[in-house]
Amino acid sequence: MTLSREQMAQRVARELKDGYYVNLGIGIPTLVANYIPEGIEVMFQSENGLLGMGAYPTEEELDADLINAGKETVTTIKGASIFSSSDSFAMIRGGHVDFTVLGAFEVDVQGNIASWMVPGKLIKGMGGAMDLVAAAPNIIVIMTHADKYGNSKLLDHCALPLTGAGCIKRVLTDLAYLEIENGAFILKERAPGVSVEEIVSKTAGKLIVPDHVPEMTF
Amino acid sequence: MTLSREQMAQRVARELKDGYYVNLGIGIPTLVANYIPEGIEVMFQSENGLLGMGAYPTEEELDADLINAGKETVTTIKGASIFSSSDSFAMIRGGHVDFTVLGAFEVDVQGNIASWMVPGKLIKGMGGAMDLVAAAPNIIVIMTHADKYGNSKLLDHCALPLTGAGCIKRVLTDLAYLEIENGAFILKERAPGVSVEEIVSKTAGKLIVPDHVPEMTF
Amino acid sequence: MSGFDKVVHSYDEAMQGLTDGMTIVAGGFGICGIPENLINQIKKMGVKGLTIASNNCGVDGFGLGVLLEDKQIKTMIASYVGENKLFEQQMMSGELEVILTPQGTLAEKMRAAGAGIPAFYTATGYGTPIAEGKEVREFNGRHYVLEEAIKADFAIVKAWKADRYGNAIYRHTAMNFNPMAATAGKITVMEVEEIVEPGELDPTQVHTPGIYVDRLIQGTFEKRIERRTVRSA
Amino acid sequence: MSGFDKVVHSYDEAMQGLTDGMTIVAGGFGICGIPENLINQIKKMGVKGLTIASNNCGVDGFGLGVLLEDKQIKTMIASYVGENKLFEQQMMSGELEVILTPQGTLAEKMRAAGAGIPAFYTATGYGTPIAEGKEVREFNGRHYVLEEAIKADFAIVKAWKADRYGNAIYRHTAMNFNPMAATAGKITVMEVEEIVEPGELDPTQVHTPGIYVDRLIQGTFEKRIERRTVRSA
Numbered sequence: 001m002t003l004s005r006e007q008m009a010q011r012v013a014r015e016l017k018d019g020y021y022v023n024l025g026i027g028i029p030t031l032v033a034n035y036i037p038e039g040i041e042v043m044f045q046s047e048n049g050l051l052g053m054g055a056y057p058t059e060e061e062l063d064a065d066l067i068n069a070g071k072e073t074v075t076t077i078k079g080a081s082i083f084s085s086s087d088s089f090a091m092i093r094g095g096h097v098d099f100t101v102l103g104a105f106e107v108d109v110q111g112n113i114a115s116w117m118v119p120g121k122l123i124k125g126m127g128g129a130m131d132l133v134a135a136a137p138n139i140i141v142i143m144t145h146a147d148k149y150g151n152s153k154l155l156d157h158c159a160l161p162l163t164g165a166g167c168i169k170r171v172l173t174d175l176a177y178l179e180i181e182n183g184a185f186i187l188k189e190r191a192p193g194v195s196v197e198e199i200v201s202k203t204a205g206k207l208i209v210p211d212h213v214p215e216m217t218f
Numbered sequence: 219m220t221l222s223r224e225q226m227a228q229r230v231a232r233e234l235k236d237g238y239y240v241n242l243g244i245g246i247p248t249l250v251a252n253y254i255p256e257g258i259e260v261m262f263q264s265e266n267g268l269l270g271m272g273a274y275p276t277e278e279e280l281d282a283d284l285i286n287a288g289k290e291t292v293t294t295i296k297g298a299s300i301f302s303s304s305d306s307f308a309m310i311r312g313g314h315v316d317f318t319v320l321g322a323f324e325v326d327v328q329g330n331i332a333s334w335m336v337p338g339k340l341i342k343g344m345g346g347a348m349d350l351v352a353a354a355p356n357i358i359v360i361m362t363h364a365d366k367y368g369n370s371k372l373l374d375h376c377a378l379p380l381t382g383a384g385c386i387k388r389v390l391t392d393l394a395y396l397e398i399e400n401g402a403f404i405l406k407e408r409a410p411g412v413s414v415e416e417i418v419s420k421t422a423g424k425l426i427v428p429d430h431v432p433e434m435t436f
Numbered sequence: 437m438s439g440f441d442k443v444v445h446s447y448d449e450a451m452q453g454l455t456d457g458m459t460i461v462a463g464g465f466g467i468c469g470i471p472e473n474l475i476n477q478i479k480k481m482g483v484k485g486l487t488i489a490s491n492n493c494g495v496d497g498f499g500l501g502v503l504l505e506d507k508q509i510k511t512m513i514a515s516y517v518g519e520n521k522l523f524e525q526q527m528m529s530g531e532l533e534v535i536l537t538p539q540g541t542l543a544e545k546m547r548a549a550g551a552g553i554p555a556f557y558t559a560t561g562y563g564t565p566i567a568e569g570k571e572v573r574e575f576n577g578r579h580y581v582l583e584e585a586i587k588a589d590f591a592i593v594k595a596w597k598a599d600r601y602g603n604a605i606y607r608h609t610a611m612n613f614n615p616m617a618a619t620a621g622k623i624t625v626m627e628v629e630e631i632v633e634p635g636e637l638d639p640t641q642v643h644t645p646g647i648y649v650d651r652l653i654q655g656t657f658e659k660r661i662e663r664r665t666v667r668s669a
Numbered sequence: 670m671s672g673f674d675k676v677v678h679s680y681d682e683a684m685q686g687l688t689d690g691m692t693i694v695a696g697g698f699g700i701c702g703i704p705e706n707l708i709n710q711i712k713k714m715g716v717k718g719l720t721i722a723s724n725n726c727g728v729d730g731f732g733l734g735v736l737l738e739d740k741q742i743k744t745m746i747a748s749y750v751g752e753n754k755l756f757e758q759q760m761m762s763g764e765l766e767v768i769l770t771p772q773g774t775l776a777e778k779m780r781a782a783g784a785g786i787p788a789f790y791t792a793t794g795y796g797t798p799i800a801e802g803k804e805v806r807e808f809n810g811r812h813y814v815l816e817e818a819i820k821a822d823f824a825i826v827k828a829w830k831a832d833r834y835g836n837a838i839y840r841h842t843a844m845n846f847n848p849m850a851a852t853a854g855k856i857t858v859m860e861v862e863e864i865v866e867p868g869e870l871d872p873t874q875v876h877t878p879g880i881y882v883d884r885l886i887q888g889t890f891e892k893r894i895e896r897r898t899v900r901s902a
């Protein structure tokens with residue numbers, strides 16, 4: 001069984017550690033906030049200038065002046081801080097955010113990531129993604145292993161224009177959790193019921209399969 | 219009669235305009251604050267991070283946490299703002315301060331200024347002077363025209379290591395007010411009772427003397 | 437102090453001097469903390485051929501989006517522009533030039549302009565189309581791209597409260613790009629919800645010192661919400 | 670939240686891990702807003718061969734000046750160092766290396782380190798001894814010098830109040846270099862006059878977000894005044 005969006009979020013959340021400052025991209029990454037393991041606490045950074053992002057507001061709390069990077073209305077937790085965009089990206093660019101979760105179109109064995117531009121299609125912009133991938137010491141990419149035609153998104157060389165070069169070390173797909181090392185994907189875990197063969201067949205980039213590949217449990 | 223320190227401050231103060239943000243260096247420049255012409259108001263910037271510096275405190279107001287760039291205890295005026303050193307020098311370096319008054323050892327016809335270092339003597343440092351001269355669109359240097367041995371400090375080429383290159387356009391000495399233009403000092407005004415001949419004899423750098431050189435009045 | 441009183445009393449006065457072909461930096465993220473009324477004034481003035489640097493370009497019919505209606509924008513410098521049909525049309529047809537710029541780089545380019553820093557190095561964009569034609573240099577074994585400051589003829593910003601001298605504070609995340617934009621204009625125009633007397637704001641709590649503000653106007657704001665997300669109480 | 674509680678309970682703990690030969694950035698201007706007790710702890714530890722970046726080096730017997738007594742400083746990066754006899758002696762004798770750096774450049778080098786900017790251009794110092802050996806480049810007809818960031822093993826800073834998460838505010842001009850220094854250390858140690866609970870500080874009024882602070886300690890401060898200037902009431 002491929003992982004559901006929720007399971008992907010849940011699996012990534014297991015990488016969180018107590019005291020992590022975390023930036024979650026839009027889409028599945030946002031769901032990670034719902035699966036913070038018991039006994040640890042993390043603080044969310046939103047690149048529009050907020051550290052300590054809270055839950056969505058109630059109708060009473062709703063405030064047009066308090067939004068996240070996805071332009072959604074949010075709240076702040078106790079101990080939050082708010083700052084300008086240049087201070088926010090100083091924080092990001094300076095490597096102070098511990099953990100970043102982002103989506104992508106493609107990743108490759110060099111740790112390159114393509115996530116913002118498909119030639120010929122309407123280009124909406126990279127937002128803060130290029131800053132985030134160039135800066136975070138610790139990034140996990142969440143993506144489907146292959147596109148809807150079955151073409152692998154884990155490549156030897158990204159075909160699409162890059163968002164960042166040599167910056168990705170960890171990838172979670174709907175089929176597997178992989179790490180990137182010395183020019184190859186290392187298969188670390190597989191989704192429940194997904195065979196190593198299926199993962200091999202859907203991974204275009206160089207893949208190293210250890211003797212034992214544990215199955216994820218949920 | 220050469221100008222007194224007070225007269226020099228008074229003469230420079232006449233260059234102030236209503237609404238000017240002003241940075242005054244240590245020494246005679248500080249005295250300029252005492253001679254703000256009637257009907258105009260200026261705001262003082264202190265490069266340690268204060269815009270809207272007020273008078274010295276009373277004994278009751280004295281606060282070790284509120285000082286100026288000369289490390290003297292000060293107060294703030296209503297409408298002051300306080301910020302970090304990087305924000306302060308962003309303000310200075312970005313050309314937002316309208317008017318700066320500084321002392322110097324030497325200036326030359328290229329607008330170079332030497333004010334921080336005498337080889338062989340103890341060097342205490344440039345503090346914020348290099349930032350100020352490189353940034354301010356509008357600087358007046360206050361200095362004595364010659365040293366105690368009678369050697370001119372207004373030169374064709376500064377002999378001492380520079381504080382800034384090509385940044386000075388106006389100089390007030392104890393003898394004269396001069397502007398620097400096209401590689402020469404232009405004698406604009408002379409101190410009361412000081413002859414053009416004396417100024418010429420004490421100016422080593424190329425000097426242009428207009429037909430009429432008005433005498434300053436106090 | 438008359439010389440420091442930045443208050444103007446009409447939007448005509450606020451944007452006086454803006455002419456065809458000028459460059460404008462604007463505060464705001466999405467449509468949060470945008471200078472709504474200053475943008476509407478630019479629409480009213482009908483100036484054309486503008487270059488605008490702002491993280492986004494508003495939405496259809498609100499924010500900078502309204503300047504597309506009469507094709508007033510020639511070049512848009514932004515990090516994300518996806519919320520706007522008119523924008524897409526004009527970009528596709530080539531009427532509108534778009535210079536996509538990473539969000540952090542855009543913020544830093546505005547800060548740099550105000551801070552007298554003509555250029556800086558950043559790892560952002562190395563190895564991507566953004567770095568094409570730009571100098572790349574290695575420091576301590578990493579590659580960095582040289583990015584230049586964005587200086588503008590006008591800066592338009594929105595703050596919460598300001599005193600008459602232009603000392604301003606922002607509300608919540610409506611701060612975003614406004615503090616940097618405020619420093620990057622030859623003429624900086626700020627609109628606020630409330631003007632207070634000098635001395636009412638704590639000096640250490642001022643976000644934008646008045647030295648950056650040339651004209652200050654009090655306005656009323658719609659504050660439209662782009663993505664209204666709520667939870668039950 | 671345990672993971673975000675930065676409070677430590679002894680100065681030994683606060684400076685743990687500082688060893689010979691490390692680089693330290695320190696907040697403070699003159700002896701205003703200096704981390705007095707952290708400096709005294711460094712003296713007590715007796716570590717040697719330190720490189721310290723700070724606008725000044727204290728005075729005889731107070732502030733960073735105390736680290737000269739046992740010759741703990743190998744290299745001093747500062748803009749002005751004139752208030753200190755021991756400093757003069759050690760500089761003259763060559764025991765102490767001094768890298769004089771313009772004040773604004775020093776502040777920006779610290780900010781750059783924290784902001785992931787390895788280098789930036791500034792007009793400051795062009796044509797002076799400071800520019801020797803550095804790249805000079807022209808932008809829009811002016812000359813600028815390339816200056817690199819100063820990253821440190823430890824940052825020591827002094828704030829007024831902070832909550833347990835390290836969100837801090839500074840008092841009056843005791844802010845000075847502290848906010849940038851706080852961002853530039855691999856380990857940032859902050860001492861404050863008062864520790865408050867999270868939620869007590871207004872988020873938009875925090876000067877240094879807690880993300881920059883690794884260890885936080887409450888201390889008592891002498892706050893010596895360097896130039897006591899008063900007027901009669």
